[in-house]
């Protein structure tokens with residue numbers, strides 16, 4: 001019995017009914033509003049999830065977006081290294097010397113200051129980061145000197161690097177091995193998915209600033225020297241990769257590179 005009923009229990013039943021009838025519509029109204037609000041909330045959440053799954057750049061097929069990722073070669077699961085992350089996590093696509101870019105990957109590109117291009121989805125966080133990085137760069141906007149690369153571009157960079165070492169007297173095999181420390185084999189470069197940028201600063205301080213702050217904008221210092229064994233790439237202080245704020249923060253706080261983070265994540269999903 002609630003307080004209301006106690007309070008009115010001395011009154012005549014007829015009067016109680018009258019009181020109740022008077023209050024009745026308000027209770028119903030409030031309940032209805034609550035139900036409608038709850039329904040709207042659930043509905044919006046579902047729509048939000050769906051739009052993430054179905055959002056494709058206009059005029060483009062599903063190339064490079066989740067549906068084709070299934071076809072990408074996968075590593076032996078026993079090695080614990082997923083070729084790609086969860087289907088919906090475009091920001092966590094793993095590209096390294098073991099994992100090529102997904103087949104027919106065609107990012108929707110947008111130009112940044114200086115003429116380089118990046119995936120449209122990382123434009124805003126990238127510009128915010130560069131703007132903030134001015135404080136570590138003598139108040140100058142750091143430049144993106146390399147963004148998205150086509151297969152042809154990556155091939156020519158790779159060939160040039162190999163030739164350079166051959167000219168120094170190394171054999172073709174040696175030259176290739178040395179070149180691959182610096183330039184990814186075509187088809188295996190993060191630059192080919194439009195989510196990586198090489199940043200050029202006016203001073204070295206900007207790289208220290210980026211190492212300490214990039215995660216706040218969703219970017220990671222992708223190739224630290226102490227992770228070369230795992231990334232397959234020598235230290236590159238200028239190379240930053242977008243993975244989203246959540247993943248970047250976790251990787252920053254736990255000192256994980258992308259390869260390690262994806263293994264951890266898969267392990268968590270399995271348990």
Ligand SMILES: [Zn+2]
Pocket residue numbers: 146191196197198236238239240
């Ligand atoms: Zn790079």
